[in-house]
Amino acid sequence: MSLARNTLVQAGFTLVSRLLGYARDRVISNLIGAGWVGDAFATAQAFPNLFRRILAEGAFSQAFVPFYARTQAEIGKERAAEVAGDAFSVLTLVAAGVTLLAQIAMPWIMLVIHGGYADQPQAFQFAILLTQITMPYLVGMAMSSLFAGILNTAGKFALSAAAPTVLNLTILLSVAFVREPHQAAFNAAVAITASGFLQAAALYIGCRRLGVKIGFRKPILTPEVKTIMTVMVPSVIAGSATQINVLVSQSLSSHEVGAKSWLYAADRLFQLPLGLIGVAIGVALLPRLARAAADPKSGDGTKALDEAFVLSMAFTLPAAAALVVIPFFLMQGFWAGGQFTEADARATADALFHYGWGVPAFVMIRILAPPFFARGDTKRPMNYALVGVVVNVCLGAAIFYGLRAIGQPGYVGLAVAASLAGWANALLLAATLLREGTWKPEGWAISKLVRILVATLAMSLVLAYAGLNRVPIEGWFEARLIFGKEVATLLVCFIGAVVYGAAAFALRAVTVADIKLALQKPTGPAPAGTTDDF
Known part of the structure; x- marks a missing residue:
C-alpha cells in the first residue's frame, strides 16, 4: 500500500475534520x-x-499496532483478533x-x-464541573484507538481518519441554538463525552465489516497483553513526560485571564499542519515500518523514511512559514468575532508566531519516532521526550x-519553550x-528539501506583502461580502499556495512523475493483512 496514498486518505479526512473543528472552535470562541x-x-x-x-x-497505538500486525502475519487473523x-x-x-x-x-487537580x-x-467551580463532564471522553477514545489500530493495520485508513468529524458535528449541534456563554460551554462539554462513544461505535462497526469481532470479556493479563503493556510502559512514561508540558502550561497560564483561551486558539491553527501532515504520515508510516522490520531484507524502511520526510516537509514548511509571517492576519481573519475581539486575536497571534517555527520539529517527531x-x-x-x-x-x-x-x-514564553522543546526532541x-545508519537520506531527498525551502521563501515574500497590507485587503472584501x-484571508492563503506550488514545480521540488509514482498502487501482491482503503 503506497505511503502517499495512505497519507492522502488520512490527511484528506483529517482536513475535513479540521475544517469542521475550525467551525466548532470559531462558533464556541465567538459565543x-x-x-x-x-x-x-x-x-x-x-x-x-x-x-x-x-x-x-500514544503509548497504546505504538505498542499495539506492531504487535497486532506481527501476530496476524505469523499466527493468523483469528489469533490476532483474540489478542x-x-x-x-x-x-x-x-x-x-x-x-x-x-x-x-x-477539585484538587484543578x-x-x-x-x-x-x-x-x-470560575473555579465551573471549571471543575466542565472537566468532570468531559472526562469520560477518555473511555470512548480508548476503545476507538484499538479499533482504529486494527483498521489501520489492515490498510483501512479512511474510517479512522473520518471518525473525529463526529466530535465536531456533535459539538456544533449542541450549541447551534444557544447564545448564553455558560450554557454554550456546558452543552459543548456534554457533547464531547457523547462524541467519544459515538466514534467508538462507528469504528467498531468498521472492524465488524472487516471480519474482526471484538467483545468485552473478563480482563485478563494474558502473555500477549503483558507483552503489549511491557512495550507500552516506556511510551506511557514518555507520553506522561510530554504531557507534563501541558500541565505546566495550563498551570502557569491560569494566572493570566484569557491566556488559556489565547493559547488554545493558537494551538488550533498550529495543530492543523501537525494533524494533516505529521499525524497522517505517522499513522500511515508505522504499519509499513512494522512490516519492514519483520522483513529486513526488503529494504523498505529507509525508502519509507525518505518518502515520509520529503512529503511531510513539502507540506509542513510552507504551512509553518505562513504561521510565522502572517499570524495576526490569520487570527484576525479566521478567529476574531463576537466575544473574541481583535485584541484577543492580536494576543493569540503573538503565541502563534512562536508555535509556528516549532511546527517542522513536531512533524519530524511524528516521522522519526515510528x-x-x-x-x-x-x-x-x-x-x-x-x-x-x-x-x-x-x-x-x-x-x-x-x-x-x-x-x-x-504566556508567550510558554509557546517559545514548547517549540524549543520540540526541536530538542526532533534533533535527538x-x-x-x-548515527546508527537506520536512516541514510539519499541525494534526491536532500536535493528536494533544498528546493522546497526555496519555494517556501518565494511564498513567504508574497504573504509578507499581504500582511503589510492587511487593513486595505480585508476592508475591500468586508465592504462587499x-x-x-474570512474570504480575504482564504484568498491570501490560496494565492500563497499557488505561488508555492508554481515555484515547487518550476524548481522540480515536486514533479508530475513524483505524484503519479506516489499515488499508484503497488503492482505486486499486497503485504499480508492489507487491503484497499474504504
Missing part, C-alpha cells in the same frame, strides 16, 4: 470569548485529551479506572492546572516569570537514526 468561561472550557477540553494522548493515541479482544478489555478497564479517580480528585482561579469560586517503535524500541524515544520536558518546563517557567517581571504577558531522534475578512 464564550476569552474570559474566565473560555478558560474553563479550554481546561475541560485539555485535561481528558492529556490522558487520551498518553493511553489511547485484540483481550487488549480491548484491559485498556477499557484502565481508562475507566483513570476516569473514576480523576472525577473524585477533580488546584494544580487551574490554580490561578482558585480565589474566584464561580522507526524506533516499529522495532520495539520505545525507551530511547522516551528518554528524548524526557529531555524535551526538561527543556520545556525549565525554559517555560523561566521565560514566563521573566516576561512578567518586566511587565510583559508571560534524527541524530540517533543517522458578508464574510469579507
Whole structure:
C-alpha cells in the first residue's frame, strides 16, 4: 500500500475534520470569548485529551499496532483478533479506572492546572464541573484507538481518519441554538463525552465489516497483553513526560485571564499542519515500518523514511512559514468575532508566531519516532521526550516569570519553550537514526528539501506583502461580502499556495512523475493483512 496514498486518505479526512473543528472552535470562541468561561472550557477540553494522548493515541497505538500486525502475519487473523479482544478489555478497564479517580480528585487537580482561579469560586467551580463532564471522553477514545489500530493495520485508513468529524458535528449541534456563554460551554462539554462513544461505535462497526469481532470479556493479563503493556510502559512514561508540558502550561497560564483561551486558539491553527501532515504520515508510516522490520531484507524502511520526510516537509514548511509571517492576519481573519475581539486575536497571534517555527520539529517527531517503535524500541524515544520536558518546563517557567517581571504577558514564553522543546526532541531522534545508519537520506531527498525551502521563501515574500497590507485587503472584501475578512484571508492563503506550488514545480521540488509514482498502487501482491482503503 503506497505511503502517499495512505497519507492522502488520512490527511484528506483529517482536513475535513479540521475544517469542521475550525467551525466548532470559531462558533464556541465567538459565543464564550476569552474570559474566565473560555478558560474553563479550554481546561475541560485539555485535561481528558492529556490522558487520551498518553493511553489511547500514544503509548497504546505504538505498542499495539506492531504487535497486532506481527501476530496476524505469523499466527493468523483469528489469533490476532483474540489478542485484540483481550487488549480491548484491559485498556477499557484502565481508562475507566483513570476516569473514576480523576472525577473524585477533580477539585484538587484543578488546584494544580487551574490554580490561578482558585480565589474566584464561580470560575473555579465551573471549571471543575466542565472537566468532570468531559472526562469520560477518555473511555470512548480508548476503545476507538484499538479499533482504529486494527483498521489501520489492515490498510483501512479512511474510517479512522473520518471518525473525529463526529466530535465536531456533535459539538456544533449542541450549541447551534444557544447564545448564553455558560450554557454554550456546558452543552459543548456534554457533547464531547457523547462524541467519544459515538466514534467508538462507528469504528467498531468498521472492524465488524472487516471480519474482526471484538467483545468485552473478563480482563485478563494474558502473555500477549503483558507483552503489549511491557512495550507500552516506556511510551506511557514518555507520553506522561510530554504531557507534563501541558500541565505546566495550563498551570502557569491560569494566572493570566484569557491566556488559556489565547493559547488554545493558537494551538488550533498550529495543530492543523501537525494533524494533516505529521499525524497522517505517522499513522500511515508505522504499519509499513512494522512490516519492514519483520522483513529486513526488503529494504523498505529507509525508502519509507525518505518518502515520509520529503512529503511531510513539502507540506509542513510552507504551512509553518505562513504561521510565522502572517499570524495576526490569520487570527484576525479566521478567529476574531463576537466575544473574541481583535485584541484577543492580536494576543493569540503573538503565541502563534512562536508555535509556528516549532511546527517542522513536531512533524519530524511524528516521522522519526515510528522507526524506533516499529522495532520495539520505545525507551530511547522516551528518554528524548524526557529531555524535551526538561527543556520545556525549565525554559517555560523561566521565560514566563521573566516576561512578567518586566511587565510583559508571560504566556508567550510558554509557546517559545514548547517549540524549543520540540526541536530538542526532533534533533535527538534524527541524530540517533543517522548515527546508527537506520536512516541514510539519499541525494534526491536532500536535493528536494533544498528546493522546497526555496519555494517556501518565494511564498513567504508574497504573504509578507499581504500582511503589510492587511487593513486595505480585508476592508475591500468586508465592504462587499458578508464574510469579507474570512474570504480575504482564504484568498491570501490560496494565492500563497499557488505561488508555492508554481515555484515547487518550476524548481522540480515536486514533479508530475513524483505524484503519479506516489499515488499508484503497488503492482505486486499486497503485504499480508492489507487491503484497499474504504
